[in-house]
Amino acid sequence: MSLAEAFSLEGEVALITGGATGLGRAMAHALVAAGAQVILVGRRKENLEAAAQELGPKAGYAVHDIAETSRAGELVADVKARYGDVSILINNAGNHFKKSIEETEEAEFRQLMDTHVTGAYTLTRAVVPGMVERGRGNILFTASMTSFFGVPRVFAYTTAKSAYLGMVRSLAVDLSPKGIRVNGVAPGFIETDISRKAMAGDPARKQKVLDRTPLGRFGLPEDIGWAAVYLCSPAARFVNGVVLPVDGGMLVGF
Template sequence: MYIDEQSKPETSTNVFSLSGQIAVITGGGSGIGQAIAGCMHKAGAQVVLIGRREDALAKATEELGDRSSYLVHDITETQKSEQLAERLIADWGKVDCLVNNAGIHLKKPALDTSVDEFNSILETNVLGAHALISAIAPSMIKRKSGSILFVSSMASLFGIPQVLAYSAAKSAHLGMVRTLSTELSPHGVRVNSIAPGWIETEMSSKAFANDPARREKILSRTPMQKLGSPDDVGWAAVYLASAAASFVTGTVFPVDGGASIGF
């Protein structure tokens, strides 16, 4: 049995604080990833945003200000994962929390989805995350402290048409969470997943503008009868990374307004 001294709060009033933590967020330059970075930053963490688009990363860190930085990296270039991990440790000395948020989406009928398209979704959402975890987790194990988060989806919990590859990739996250948590938790590294419901983002707003009937259908089956905000996901990530969740591992945390249990 281990006692993670670094995660123990000084007082009960700061149990949700991430002060002193180094949080690495993939896909952190926009959307939900940016919101997670923002909430973790507000909770006191030093956040490091990872992504392919330097312009988006630079803008996001400029908005965050102090205690934020970025590294340009394409997680599908799995052969460079070790190099990225070494850079993170060299720059910050440790990684307390890794958020596997980077991902791509494909909306297409299942029988029209090509093998190449399927592979592309898996490379980013699954294989890229695995490579980064394999590179970073050993340093967490050595310190006997760390948190790994996946950003999954409602598509991993129930059937949604025309997202076969995406659903398969996000469902894979849940298997990864369960296996990784059984292997890593004895070493002080917790592994959890957040499954966002329908969140009001720039991407979803554009999609709903062209399909108002879909928006109404989503709201009709969501008990809270509204879309979530990116910060709803961000604050869930703060909780799972904090000392408040020190006995939480292997979980899938829906942030969905009740959609996963709605009728």
């Protein structure tokens, strides 16, 4: 296998939830650059249209709220009819709020879990039969630093992202004998518009992040994109059931 073949995603059809913005959009850019046909999934048509236009002819989109879990099969059928069988699924969509357990209402907790966990479960369940039939596929979950350690006042989000670790391990064991690899990527602190605004108003938090990160800087969205390409490419054909931290060393920092 040549270097180009090892990292090529030519012929792949990748569905990325939350693909119109943030890290999902960065992953979409990287997958398109590697040759994949990418379908962006999200709730806001205007964002999806803008992102797909930016990405070019290898990108399409589908308007869908993954929290509407009963419609996961409809989404997969629609994508198959328009673009072909999904061979890569990236469970990236999510929401976030800062509240302790005392402040978190049950309805808020359920809504966040429906998006991150139940939404990812139902969509994964919908794509698996086609992957099994073809004997190949890749499923990727966007985890988080909160999957590994506690962060103050993000109880619900931490719970949801921690669940991804179990999903990756269990699915990898169940599905890899059928030709489907399952992995995750765990972004550290990445420089985005949202993070820049948040850190600008909280210099102490920014310094705490930098002090804990051995590389001494924030990551870039494309760092997550290229990690996703690797994990879904032939180069990672023997990588299965792992969650790859892309964090500048934060998990091992002191």
